[in-house]
Amino acid sequence: MFRPNNDYLKLRGSYLFSTVAKKQREFQEANPDKEIIRLSIGDVTQPLAPVIIDALHKAVDEMAVAETFKGYAPDLGYEFLRKAAAENDYKARGCDISPDEIFVSDGAKGDCGNIQEIFDKDCKVAVCDPVYPVYVDTNVMAGRTGVFDEVTETWSNVIYMPCTAENNFMPDFPKEVPDIIYLCFPNNPTGGVITKERLQGWVDYANKNGAVIIYDAAYEAYISEQDIPHSIYECEGARTCAIEIHSFSKNAGFTGVRLGYTVIPKDLKSGDVALHSLWARRHGTKYNGAPYIIQRAGEAVYSAEGKKQLSEQVAYYMKNAAYILNGLKSAGYEAYGGVNAPYIWLHTPDNMTSWDFFDMMLEKAGVVGTPGSGFGPSGEHYFRLTAFGSYENTVAAVERIKAM
Amino acid sequence: MFRPNNDYLKLRGSYLFSTVAKKQREFQEANPDKEIIRLSIGDVTQPLAPVIIDALHKAVDEMAVAETFKGYAPDLGYEFLRKAAAENDYKARGCDISPDEIFVSDGAKGDCGNIQEIFDKDCKVAVCDPVYPVYVDTNVMAGRTGVFDEVTETWSNVIYMPCTAENNFMPDFPKEVPDIIYLCFPNNPTGGVITKERLQGWVDYANKNGAVIIYDAAYEAYISEQDIPHSIYECEGARTCAIEIHSFSKNAGFTGVRLGYTVIPKDLKSGDVALHSLWARRHGTKYNGAPYIIQRAGEAVYSAEGKKQLSEQVAYYMKNAAYILNGLKSAGYEAYGGVNAPYIWLHTPDNMTSWDFFDMMLEKAGVVGTPGSGFGPSGEHYFRLTAFGSYENTVAAVERIKAM
Numbered sequence A, B: 001m002f003r004p005n006n007d008y009l010k011l012r013g014s015y016l017f018s019t020v021a022k023k024q025r026e027f028q029e030a031n032p033d034k035e036i037i038r039l040s041i042g043d044v045t046q047p048l049a050p051v052i053i054d055a056l057h058k059a060v061d062e063m064a065v066a067e068t069f070k071g072y073a074p075d076l077g078y079e080f081l082r083k084a085a086a087e088n089d090y091k092a093r094g095c096d097i098s099p100d101e102i103f104v105s106d107g108a109k110g111d112c113g114n115i116q117e118i119f120d121k122d123c124k125v126a127v128c129d130p131v132y133p134v135y136v137d138t139n140v141m142a143g144r145t146g147v148f149d150e151v152t153e154t155w156s157n158v159i160y161m162p163c164t165a166e167n168n169f170m171p172d173f174p175k176e177v178p179d180i181i182y183l184c185f186p187n188n189p190t191g192g193v194i195t196k197e198r199l200q201g202w203v204d205y206a207n208k209n210g211a212v213i214i215y216d217a218a219y220e221a222y223i224s225e226q227d228i229p230h231s232i233y234e235c236e237g238a239r240t241c242a243i244e245i246h247s248f249s250k251n252a253g254f255t256g257v258r259l260g261y262t263v264i265p266k267d268l269k270s271g272d273v274a275l276h277s278l279w280a281r282r283h284g285t286k287y288n289g290a291p292y293i294i295q296r297a298g299e300a301v302y303s304a305e306g307k308k309q310l311s312e313q314v315a316y317y318m319k320n321a322a323y324i325l326n327g328l329k330s331a332g333y334e335a336y337g338g339v340n341a342p343y344i345w346l347h348t349p350d351n352m353t354s355w356d357f358f359d360m361m362l363e364k365a366g367v368v369g370t371p372g373s374g375f376g377p378s379g380e381h382y383f384r385l386t387a388f389g390s391y392e393n394t395v396a397a398v399e400r401i402k403a404m
Helices: A016-030 A050-062 A079-093 A108-118 A133-141 A196-209 A275-286 A292-301 A304-330 A354-365 A391-402 B016-030 B050-062 B079-093 B108-118 B133-141 B196-209 B275-286 B292-301 B304-330 B354-365 B391-402
Strands: A102-105 A125-129 A158-162 A180-184 A212-216 A242-247 A260-263 A335-337 A343-347 A382-386 B102-105 B125-129 B158-162 B180-184 B212-216 B242-247 B260-263 B335-337 B343-347 B382-386
Touching: A016 A354, A050 A292, A050 A304, A050 B050, A079 A102, A079 A260, A079 A292, A102 A108, A102 A275, A108 A133, A108 A212, A108 A242, A108 A260, A108 A275, A108 B275, A125 A133, A133 B275, A180 A196, A196 A212, A275 B108, A275 B133, A292 A304, A304 A335, A304 A343, A304 A391, A354 A382, A354 A391, B016 B354, B050 B292, B050 B304, B079 B102, B079 B260, B079 B292, B102 B108, B102 B275, B108 B133, B108 B212, B108 B242, B108 B260, B108 B275, B125 B133, B180 B196, B196 B212, B292 B304, B304 B335, B304 B343, B304 B391, B354 B382, B354 B391
Parallel strands: A125 A158, A125 A180, A180 A212, A212 A242, B125 B158, B125 B180, B180 B212, B212 B242
Antiparallel strands: A102 A260, A242 A260, A335 A343, A343 A382, B102 B260, B242 B260, B335 B343, B343 B382
């Protein structure tokens, strides 16, 4: 008799954002006349930039003619896109990453979830707390996390690195040395950032202890301040300890277009096993490449006109971020993030739980955010709002919160 | 110190088609003036049909305007596509499959590779031999296949079901009862088909023995004869034992567009665990949906005009298949398939090994095919040619083979 993967059955409830969506839907059904504003899931709202639209149309036309039609893509992605990423995201920042160390995919979420598969099942994982749920959940599904403690809401075999206002949302080195360290800066959900000096400390720590850092750089386009690294490869020694995951969802609005890439330097090895080879094998066996027309859209992101149009789009969202941050502060909230990241992370008033605050916001203000506790135990009493709404909705939401 | 997934290290050499491509590239470099014709990998060559191109352009335009812009897709895929698939691929054939049992993905290869993840690591897998390498390799990577025997070229914990000319390329029920049975009809690589009566036998066998059938229906659009089932759900009882994987690559030329879907009926359970829930959880945690514009292209496949244009495309390739099959037979080869499938499976002459025949075909005829032994030990002394080339190239290849 076939049996299910019991590790899947260990997962807690449903995916955080599915629960948020369900609560929102139920409220809307009960209150059909109320207009809800969603500042919850990190989904963008601005249309694709003209340069992206042009690239998509052009590539679609190529698919209509036998001479320019494209079938299966190369395993790692098209050279034109890997070269553009290597040139603009790395070489231009002084990072030594070659095109053939870049693996194009259909988005950062899949890569964040699948990357753990190339490691031994007994590797010990460390995550920031709060954290993007995908890092932990995919390790649960792989049987790597041990037993869940209902009281502390933690897994016995996961190292949690608390990130709260007390440590400025910056993890300390854990007491127990992990094998795999997930880091995401600018951070989801806290909006916190890391200085180059501090990130260099993590790279040195990983190299010294034989750990690998999985660095999620999904929000690097939102960095506005100096001395904040856009890539972990800006740090010396990162080629022997770091994997970097890159998204096009937030810098180019590709949440519904689906494109991302993962960098694995060829120097990153365990003994004589190069992780680059394992990930290449995974791509070759379980994946068939991102669509040609969408890889062409990705190439357009790096064009001169693309950079101009997309920096305007990022600026649009960051205007929202500033509006939310200032609005919350003027209303007396403790609020963080929002300067180098599209997320605002607020402390709930009167020690309310995150879900109680969620319910109150939904009922009193008609605004949907994401409960901090959904990102981990240290997220309790926090709450995430995103800057990805329209400006008009963002202003309306802040006014409603102020009046709450 | 982090350690790699040792199960990955058990994989044999590189992916079959990568090796074929490498040999072809080396030959071309050594013989730059020779024009090679590729009838190897199952990649299509005809451009996308006009109805698909129109749907893509229209959807791209929607992404350019805030009012119609689409961000993250629903977890299971857009309702419009799931409804179209349920209606046309199932209801129209008398199969009881509802839209919410259909999970839209970026292609059948990923689904074929990932589906094993929802099963216990100790489940025993049965495959046809020869077989599409992805089924076996992904189980190797999951640690499910035991030890490789270099002499027999088989895994100790995999049940092989030989499919040769002797049994008309139709597997017999294995002596040892498996937990998971992979079946693909019309078959890749042999081009063989299964009658409804025989498939009903497999469904009954699975239900009786508590096994699950993973049914790869990637080539159903090529079925030309009566009494050949297009879906396993045409068989009674399949809802409690079968998962079906569907591709748009071969019926609509989407190899570079990327779209597929997997059906898991809600009645398919192990105890009280519904596999539908596990797969939904995988989608929610490790995947972010197929691109909106590409799901719209998928919808167009089911339009009246889409069906007309795509049946012409299939007919084009099947004309190639008939040309290859008849050409090989007239040249004295034992050749199979090619009637309900885009693959022709030939017996190598003079008991040549598959790779020796590959080298001879490449050197003497400049034609690239795929060695049967790459699909499994029972594929030795066989060779696969595909009908996916242009008609002109197909004719030229057959003439060169005849003259060889």
